[in-house]
Amino acid sequence: MRELKWVVAPPSPSVSPALTFPISSALRTPSSNGHTHTRRFPSLSLNCRATAIADQRLMSDDRMLVFVPPHPLIKHWVSVLRNELTPCPIFKNAMGELGRLLMYEAARDWLPTLRGEIQTPMAVAEVEFVDPREPVAVVPILRAGLALAEHAGSILPATRTYHLGVSRDEETLQPTVYLNKLPDKFPKGARVFVVDPMLATGGTIVKAIDLLKERGIGNKQIKVISAVAAPPALQKLSEKFPGLHVYTGTIDEVVNEKGYA
Template sequence: MRLHVADHPLITHKLTVLRDAATPSPVFRQLTEELVTLLAYEATRNVRVAPLEIQTPVTTTVGVKIDDPRPLVVPILRAGLGMLEGMVKLIPTAEVGFLGMVRNEETLEPSTYAERLPDDLSDRQCFVLDPMLATGGSLGAAIDFLFQRGAKDITAICLLGAPEGVAAIEKQVDGRDVTLVLGAMDERLDENGYIVPGLGDAGDRLYGTV
């Protein structure tokens, strides 16, 4: 597994505002979108491309285009939805699938309650969006789900991660082609499985409580 933790003042600045409990939902949503676009720039470094010959105003030249099959972006519902727009702005030709996962607050174990994905992901590059990598349960289950469908390699983008969650994902992927891109690595998990210092419940802060 490859791990990349962003080290950029713009990312750190935006994360600082996200962490602030006084930041309202509209600002939180806007900053999340901006952060994902910044993180996606690094996450797509190895996106597959194919040569493409074009005519410039001066001459012909060979550039590249996003190769087929197109990348698949998979936000984990519901908080991952807040990251989707920032990702597809960078790769507008990507396809989008959805995974609905929920964590049992007592056992901390994830379960899947909804999915909308192609039946066959053979040879696909997948980008999974999940704001918080805490215990690693939901993200790990999503990664397993995608590999079982035939995904070739998977990149997960998270705003924040905890060392415990990173270790859990590294152990679970067991040599498979996985890249983890984080906006920041936080200190630890608390007794309830929340990231410290973290930013609270990302879904609630994006959309409010229901």
């Protein structure tokens, strides 16, 4: 039996790349007469140290890494999702919360940042921002991916969403693309979250990543976000996309006869 080339790994310490951009700030405070006063601080450029944009994590080999963050909230929302008695509104909410947490973990050392100094109301302070000039591309695979990606904009300062519709033949389990809103070409160095709640047989997610690679995206520029993953899908991803990172709420041991985990 062929040795699996994917491994389950914990998140690594964060990396802090840096750039520069102009910043201005203001503080709004209520007064005793009910009016709001705006206290403005001078616009300034961040005084950045001589650092360059760091690439996303580079591994010592080409194994695919699968991250199952051990956070109790992730375990909680996975449990809610998998309970057959969970009502639909709560199921949708659980999916959104799980997606938020997984994207938070996946973005930990992946985003380009700006570091420098700003004037606060009290003193000069060293600060760090996520660079808004490089929005993360979020690719939810319709329709279920929409719920898992619902809160992407609430945790990422800048995003662009590209919808991708993929249906699966229930007899052959082969994927068919019925909606493709991906750009013809992604910017160099773009970062992409591919959001697919269930990685079971792997046909849908493999098709989605193939389309991204046709548009100039490398394996290490992609992070897959899923609620549940299973070995058949992980095996396919490992064989086709070495260096890929997958973040999932849990890993199932098997898929059923209909190709579901």
